[in-house]
Amino acid sequence: MIRFVFACGVAILVVAACSGSDGPTGGPVAGAADTHCTLPDGGTQAQPISLASCTPTGGDAGVIDSGATEFNAEGDDDDCKYHVRFTSSPVRQNTDVNFNVVATQKAGGAVAGGAKIDAEVFLNDTHPAPNSSQHVTESPAGTYNLGPVRFDAAGRWTVRFHLHEDCADVAPDSPHGHIAFFINVP
Amino acid sequence: MLLGAVLLISCGGSVADCPNDLPAACPSPVPSHATDVKPIITAHCLKCHAPGGQESSKDLTTYANASTQKQAVLTQSYSCRMPPQGEPRPTAGERALLLGWLVCGSPNN
Numbered sequence: 701m702i703r704f705v706f707a708c709g710v711a712i713l714v715v716a717a718c719s720g721s722d723g724p725t726g727g728p729v730a731g732a733a734d735t736h737c738t739l740p741d742g743g744t745q746a747q748p749i750s751l752a753s754c755t756p757t758g759g760d761a762g763v764i765d766s767g768a769t770e771f772n773a774e775g776d777d778d779d780c781k782y783h784v785r786f787t788s789s790p791v792r793q794n795t796d797v798n799f800n801v802v803a804t805q806k807a808g809g810a811v812a813g814g815a816k817i818d819a820e821v822f823l824n825d826t827h828p829a830p831n832s833s834q835h836v837t838e839s840p841a842g843t844y845n846l847g848p849v850r851f852d853a854a855g856r857w858t859v860r861f862h863l864h865e866d867c868a869d870v871a872p873d874s875p876h877g878h879i880a881f882f883i884n885v886p
Numbered sequence: 887m888l889l890g891a892v893l894l895i896s897c898g899g900s901v902a903d904c905p906n907d908l909p910a911a912c913p914s915p916v917p918s919h920a921t922d923v924k925p926i927i928t929a930h931c932l933k934c935h936a937p938g939g940q941e942s943s944k945d946l947t948t949y950a951n952a953s954t955q956k957q958a959v960l961t962q963s964y965s966c967r968m969p970p971q972g973e974p975r976p977t978a979g980e981r982a983l984l985l986g987w988l989v990c991g992s993p994n995n
Contacts, residue, residue: 756940820961826989828961831904868940 726791729856729882731771737780737806745780746806749875751814754867769858769880777879779872780806782863784879789847793854793885796832798847801861811842815863815875821849823857851885859883904966907981912990917983919949919995926980927952930969949994956992960985 737745767778774785786801799819803812817836821829829850836846851857860880867876917923927946933939935946946952952959962968964985969975976984987993 818967820958820965822957822961825957826960826991828908828964830906830908831965833903834965869943 722790723792724886726851726884726886727788728773728786729771729884731882733772734770734775736768736778737776744806746808747779747781748807748873749781749805749877750871750873751875753871753874754864754876755870755874756866756868766860766878766880769860769882771882773881775879775881776806777863777877779877781875781877782806782812782879784861786861786881788883791851791883791885794850794852796848796850798845799849799859801844801846803842803844803861803863811840812863812875813838813841815842815844815877816865817844817846818862818865819846819849820860820862821851821857823851823853823855827853829857851883854885857883857885904964907978907985908964909982909986909989913982913986916990916993916995917987919952919987919993922983923952923987924949926976926984930974930976930980933973953992953994956988960988963988 739745773787774783776783782803783806784801784803786799788799789797791797801817803815803817804810805812815838817838819834823829830852832848832850834847834849836844838844846861849859858880860878863877864875865878867874869876927935931946934941935944936942937945937947944955944958946955946959959968963976963981966975
């Protein structure tokens with residue numbers, strides 16, 4: 701009897717240690733580094749921004765272009781206005797995930813403060829992330845803590861960070877920008 | 887409690903109190919773009935998302951345009967980012983039709 705109880709105890713300990721209550725974690729999908737702002741001569745394309753060009757209205761007649769979704773955990777926005785890198789808390793299904801996002805201006809390298817970064821999160825065209833009262837704080841300038849984000853299914857998700865979403869994307873130097881990354885959720 | 891009520895009123899319609907009411911599957915009957923969805927888009931989106939509007943680059947006046955942008959329309963409407971604060975919100979019934987149509991893959995029906 702004592703041996704049976706001991707064996708059961710060991711089994712329970714082994715199962716607990718091996719399965720772990722937290723399970724496997726995901727995160728950014730590794731792939732080719734973003735080079736779309738690198739010029740053929742090795743230089744860097746950098747679009748300056750001006751907060752003075754933030755207009756709430758504009759009536760632009762451009763086309764929708766969100767840029768390609770990027771691999772890894774840093775890259776440049778589609779218009780080469782910003783460089784963005786991020787880390788996150790452990791990525792698991794149905795767990796609140798918070799993102800730490802650091803944004804700098806491509807032209808000059810200054811921090812991109814006051815960008816009110818927002819995250820648009822979806823698995824595919826018919827599956828957005830659940831609403832989770834997402835909010836953002838900025839401290840220090842240009843560093844944003846954003847969340848919670850909740851991934852409710854396994855797969856390759858897209859997290860698109862929007863900067864200065866309240867500014868119309870009209871003038872070339874409008875601070876409006878966005879950059880999307882793949883996030884793997886196991 | 888009073889403070890909570892004041893905050894609730896002042897924050898009404900914000901992202902913070904957006905419901906998790908996405909249909910788990912395509913509803914039956916499938917909402918019609920022509921008779922169900924287009925009037926909702928006309929009433930709540932075209933003030934800005936039309937030629938000459940603030941967001942004319944994201945024109946939603948035609949089925950083709952709305953379908954092309956279905957991912958953005960779904961994430962923006964479901965998360966209550968759109969319509970923006972200060973604009974009239976879709977009713978619960980309108981919201982159910984729009985989200986249902988989008989979850990069905992935005993058919994041209």
